[in-house]
Amino acid sequence: AQTxxxxxxxxxxxxxxxxxxxxxxxxxENNYYLFWYKQPPSxxxxxxxxxxxxxxxxxxxxxxxVNFQKAAKSFSLKISDSQLGDTAMYFCAFYSNYQLxxxxxxxxxxxx
Amino acid sequence: SQTIxxxxxxxxxxxxxxxxxxCTVEGTSNPNLYWYRQAAGRGLQLLFYSVGIGQISxxxxxxLSASRPQDRQFILSSxxxxxxxxxxxxxxxxxxxxxxxFGPGTRLTVT
Numbered sequence: 001a002q003t004x005x006x007x008x009x010x011x012x013x014x015x016x017x018x019x020x021x022x023x024x025x026x027x028x029e030n031n032y033y034l035f036w037y038k039q040p041p042s043x044x045x046x047x048x049x050x051x052x053x054x055x056x057x058x059x060x061x062x063x064x065x066v067n068f069q070k071a072a073k074s075f076s077l078k079i080s081d082s083q084l085g086d087t088a089m090y091f092c093a094f095y096s097n098y099q100l101x102x103x104x105x106x107x108x109x110x111x112x
Numbered sequence: 113s114q115t116i117x118x119x120x121x122x123x124x125x126x127x128x129x130x131x132x133x134x135c136t137v138e139g140t141s142n143p144n145l146y147w148y149r150q151a152a153g154r155g156l157q158l159l160f161y162s163v164g165i166g167q168i169s170x171x172x173x174x175x176l177s178a179s180r181p182q183d184r185q186f187i188l189s190s191x192x193x194x195x196x197x198x199x200x201x202x203x204x205x206x207x208x209x210x211x212x213x214f215g216p217g218t219r220l221t222v223t
Contacts, residue, residue: 033210043150043200045214091155095210098144098163104155 002027002096006103013082014111020067021077021106023092029053033095034068036077039105040088048090051075082110114139118203118215126223131176131190133218135203138184143205145186146212147178150200162186198222 004025013019025034036048051059051068058066063080075094079086087110092103115138125131137143147159158171160178168178175194179187186203198221204212 035211043217045202045204045212047211047213050209050211089153098161098169098206099146099158100206100210100212102156102158107153 002029002094002101004092004094004101004103006090006092006106008106009104010107010109012109012111015082015084017082018078018080019082019108021079021090021092021108023075023077023103025073025075025092025094025101027073027094027096029096034066034075035093035095035100036064036066036075037091037093038086038088039091040085045091049077079108084110084112086110114205114207114213116203116205116213116215118201118218120218121216122219124221124223125193127195128192131188131193131197131220133188133201133203133220135186135188135215136184137186137205140184140205140207142183143207145180146204146206147186147188148202148204150202150217152200156202159188193222195222 032053034051067076089105093100146161148156162180201218203215
């Protein structure tokens with residue numbers, strides 16, 4: 001079965017610090033797509049960043065970047081210069097067979 | 113640009129009453145559509161998805177059903193709600209690059 005594991009249920013950091021959220025996955029596919037989503041207290045799900053497995057270069061979107069290790073099946077999210085507005089649940093997911101397979105999420109709290 | 117609508121935003125219903133949640137997408141044709149349920153502080157549970165009109169795949173056998181009467185309309189229904197149906201319901205569509213975009217959600221409380 002294809003699975004996504006987020007081993008950190010909750011994390012907290014001070015504003016302006018850098019934080020890394022972990023995600024590992026299990027799949028037998030060779031080409032796939034990976035995503036990080038953010039769900040702030042409003043509960044609106046927002047796409048943060050996307051990575052294509054066949055691309056070796058790590059994706060970057062402003063303060064958000066990923067460390068994609070295909071052999072290790074690891075897909076971590078780094079948030080630089082964290083801001084209060086980054087406080088949210090963060091979900092890792094990958095695409096397979098018409099669906100996104102989701103992790104259980106990491107609750108990230110940014111402290112002032 | 114594409115937009116996804118969900119309504120109602122909040123719903124309080126008694127046990128045994130029917131349910132109808134509606135989701136519509138604008139700005140795209142023949143999207144894959146999805147219904148999820150989320151308990152407070154938890155992850156997403158896929159309930160149903162549809163790759164075309166009249167095509168529904170059920171992921172979790174339960175008290176709910178889904179229909180897709182039009183290309184960009186996806187409806188979640190129940191004939192008789194249970195207490196366990198309470199939760200936050202999210203509708204999403206998938207782009208050609210496999211990204212999912214979500215509606216604002218419906219908070220359902222069954223009393």
